[in-house]
Amino acid sequence: MAAGTSTTPHHVMVIDTNRCVGCWTCAVGCKEVNNEPLGYWWNRVLTTAPNQSTSAKKPASENIDVPWGEYPNVEMSYLPVACQHCNDAPCVKVCPVQATFRRDDGTVLVDYERCIGCRYCIAACPYGVRVFNWGGGEYAPGGVVGYGKDYRTDGHLVFEPERPKGVVEKCTFCVERIDVGEQPFCVEVCPLGARVFGDLNDPASEVSQLVNEGGAVQLLAELGTEPNVYYVPTRRRVMTET
Amino acid sequence: MASQSVAVTVPAPGWGRRLGVPAWYAALGAACAFGLAAWIYELEKGLASTGMRDVVSWGLYIFTFAFFIGLSAGGLIMASSSEVFGIKALRPLARMGVLSAAGCVAVAALMIIPDLGQPFRVTNILVHPNWTSPLVWDILIISIYFVFSVVDLAVLHRRARQPGRSRQVARVLAYIGLPTAVLLHSVTAWIFGLQIARTWWNTALMAPLFVVSAILSGTALVTLVALAAERWAGFHLAPATRRWLRGLVTVTLLIDLFFVGSDYITMLWGNVPADRSALNLVLPGGAWSWVFWLEWVVGGLVPLAFLVVPRLRQLPGSLGTASFLVLVGVYAFRVELVVIGFVNPLLQYPPGNALGTYSPATPSFQLVGRYSPTWVEYGIVIGLMALFALVMTAGYQWLALGRAETPVEAEEPSGADS
Numbered sequence: 001m002a003a004g005t006s007t008t009p010h011h012v013m014v015i016d017t018n019r020c021v022g023c024w025t026c027a028v029g030c031k032e033v034n035n036e037p038l039g040y041w042w043n044r045v046l047t048t049a050p051n052q053s054t055s056a057k058k059p060a061s062e063n064i065d066v067p068w069g070e071y072p073n074v075e076m077s078y079l080p081v082a083c084q085h086c087n088d089a090p091c092v093k094v095c096p097v098q099a100t101f102r103r104d105d106g107t108v109l110v111d112y113e114r115c116i117g118c119r120y121c122i123a124a125c126p127y128g129v130r131v132f133n134w135g136g137g138e139y140a141p142g143g144v145v146g147y148g149k150d151y152r153t154d155g156h157l158v159f160e161p162e163r164p165k166g167v168v169e170k171c172t173f174c175v176e177r178i179d180v181g182e183q184p185f186c187v188e189v190c191p192l193g194a195r196v197f198g199d200l201n202d203p204a205s206e207v208s209q210l211v212n213e214g215g216a217v218q219l220l221a222e223l224g225t226e227p228n229v230y231y232v233p234t235r236r237r238v239m240t241e242t
Numbered sequence: 243m244a245s246q247s248v249a250v251t252v253p254a255p256g257w258g259r260r261l262g263v264p265a266w267y268a269a270l271g272a273a274c275a276f277g278l279a280a281w282i283y284e285l286e287k288g289l290a291s292t293g294m295r296d297v298v299s300w301g302l303y304i305f306t307f308a309f310f311i312g313l314s315a316g317g318l319i320m321a322s323s324s325e326v327f328g329i330k331a332l333r334p335l336a337r338m339g340v341l342s343a344a345g346c347v348a349v350a351a352l353m354i355i356p357d358l359g360q361p362f363r364v365t366n367i368l369v370h371p372n373w374t375s376p377l378v379w380d381i382l383i384i385s386i387y388f389v390f391s392v393v394d395l396a397v398l399h400r401r402a403r404q405p406g407r408s409r410q411v412a413r414v415l416a417y418i419g420l421p422t423a424v425l426l427h428s429v430t431a432w433i434f435g436l437q438i439a440r441t442w443w444n445t446a447l448m449a450p451l452f453v454v455s456a457i458l459s460g461t462a463l464v465t466l467v468a469l470a471a472e473r474w475a476g477f478h479l480a481p482a483t484r485r486w487l488r489g490l491v492t493v494t495l496l497i498d499l500f501f502v503g504s505d506y507i508t509m510l511w512g513n514v515p516a517d518r519s520a521l522n523l524v525l526p527g528g529a530w531s532w533v534f535w536l537e538w539v540v541g542g543l544v545p546l547a548f549l550v551v552p553r554l555r556q557l558p559g560s561l562g563t564a565s566f567l568v569l570v571g572v573y574a575f576r577v578e579l580v581v582i583g584f585v586n587p588l589l590q591y592p593p594g595n596a597l598g599t600y601s602p603a604t605p606s607f608q609l610v611g612r613y614s615p616t617w618v619e620y621g622i623v624i625g626l627m628a629l630f631a632l633v634m635t636a637g638y639q640w641l642a643l644g645r646a647e648t649p650v651e652a653e654e655p656s657g658a659d660s
């Protein structure tokens with residue numbers, strides 16, 4: 001990467017799991033700014049445990065906020081997951097009509113006018129973050145919330161307040177906000193400041209610091225999808241009886 | 243090989259005087275109409291009317307698609323092998339085989355349409371094809387395969403009616419047919435096998451497994467069609483042909499089970515958590531173990547017994563029963579393949595994935611996926627199966643397959659001998 005010389009930013013998000021308290025504000029904020037229908041979650045906060053592999057251990061419960069392990073040896077941490085905006089994205093590779101595409105800044109988007117609804121991308125995404133519009137969506141009363149307008153990039157329709165049925169949707173990195181210099185909404189609303197968004201091409205940016213020196217890692221990095229979302233791993237903290 | 247046992251000429255009983263025929267057409271027509279109605283309903287309501295959701299996002303349509311792609315193999319491979327490897331006993335089945343190949347691949351292609359969220363945008367595949375997508379390659383090879391089967395059918399038909407003509411063309415087509423069939427099944431297998439997201443799918447064995455299960459199920463289908471035609475439409479199945487069919491089904495069934503078993507062993511021994519949690523869903527005791535029983539016992543050991551145990555294979559219906567059970571087993575394999583890939587969690591952290599629909603008092607999330615098809619899905623699949631039966635019946639009558647199969651020797655005195 002031509003550091004410093006490139007004019008296109010390389011957008012990445014870093015989530016510090018040590019700060020996350022699992023309040024789901026980012027997930028609800030995401031639903032709100034993107035007007036996601038009932039039962040749709042582009043962004044979720046998973047309950048896990050520090051250094052927990054993605055499949056090695058069964059969780060204690062299928063519900064959130066239940067600590068892992070057996071009393072008194074229990075532990076818990078949170079992992080907020082939305083689209084990882086992979087540089088080598090399986091969803092982009094499998095989409096038969098190039099409806100899912102990657103912009104030069106690293107953002108992976110879906111053209112809602114082109115998608116044929118084959119859901120191959122859902123099958124191919126290793127993170128399970130894609131959402132299909134099964135029946136047009138049922139909205140909470142009160143009308144459209146959030147950004148509320150169509151948004152296009154390079155001619156592709158990548159956001160509309162009410163997505164058509166039969167089309168795949170997912171986290172857009174809030175493309176309509178970042179293109180005008182704002183932060184993604186989840187970053188803005190996180191009450192703990194656990195989320196940082198910025199330009200990895202800028203060595204002075206906070207995300208560069210976290211990725212280059214802060215030990216931030218990618219989820220399922222071994223698959224080589226090269227996500228543009230990084231996580232600062234949870235440090236174990238032992239609670240002692242008082 | 244005793245060549246005279248192959249050449250048969252049987253006058254077909256007049257179709258018209260069979261009272262059952264109009265009723266058969268009417269029943270199939272009604273089933274097709276029901277399928278069409280179900281599809282219109284689905285278009286109206288969206289795919290929310292199916293049992294699929296964000297966790298298990300491919301279902302009955304894709305099982306059936308993969309199944310029919312497999313079925314289309316047998317006929318063509320049979321027809322082509324009779325030329326390429328000089329298996330004369332299979333030649334009387336050539337046209338019936340190619341007819342079923344064309345019918346199956348057409349039904350498989352149609353099966354995709356109701357699975358699409360935006361079926362009327364399907365032409366986008368031609369306008370903006372993405373050549374890294376196995377799906378684009380699959381659609382390409384499906385189209386080639388369909389056109390090929392229709393042409394092959396026409397050529398074989400001409401040859402059957404005017405012996406001596408088109409022989410060279412038929413030979414060339416046979417040599418093209420075999421690799422095309424193998425490619426079709428490999429590319430379809432790679433839709434799944436190339437995906438790194440789901441370990442259940444990501445095995446190099448996928449393409450060989452698809453090819454062998456395709457030959458297995460395709461041969462079983464042609465056997466059933468031939469037996470049905472023998473029973474109701476004056477077709478004659480020579481003993482040598484029967485032996486070949488029995489042998490082909492037996493061998494491919496064994497290879498098929500060997501491949502699946504070898505995948506199981508790899509996962510069991512390796513004991514990698516993601517593999518094991520997937521496999522445990524299938525093995526006895528798992529939520530999907532009924533698929534295991536259908537695949538290994540009902541569609542595996544039982545038909546094998548009918549094919550090889552001397553006492554059983556002498557029973558009059560043994561070949562037909564075995565063929566039918568084999569089809570059940572291969573369908574179960576398609577279910578196992580697709581569904582386990584989806585229900586096994588990608589990130590095993592609660593609460594799992596959102597479903598993408600909301601209904602009060604039920605959770606919007608699933609950690610381990612669940613799936614059961616709705617009447618809409620069954621309706622559309624039954625409709626398409628009826629369409630297939632309709633194509634086969636009409637094709638059979640139109641090509642007059644029961645009338646007279648040309649004696650092999652009359653046409654090719656210098657044919658390759660095995």
Ligand code: SF4
Binds near residue numbers: 085090091108170
């Ligand atoms: S996380 Fe999934 S949807 Fe997002 S870019 Fe990667 S593969 Fe695509």
Ligand code: SF4
Binds near residue numbers: 116117119
């Ligand atoms: S569902 Fe849409 S975005 Fe996903 S692979 Fe199919 S056409 Fe592409």
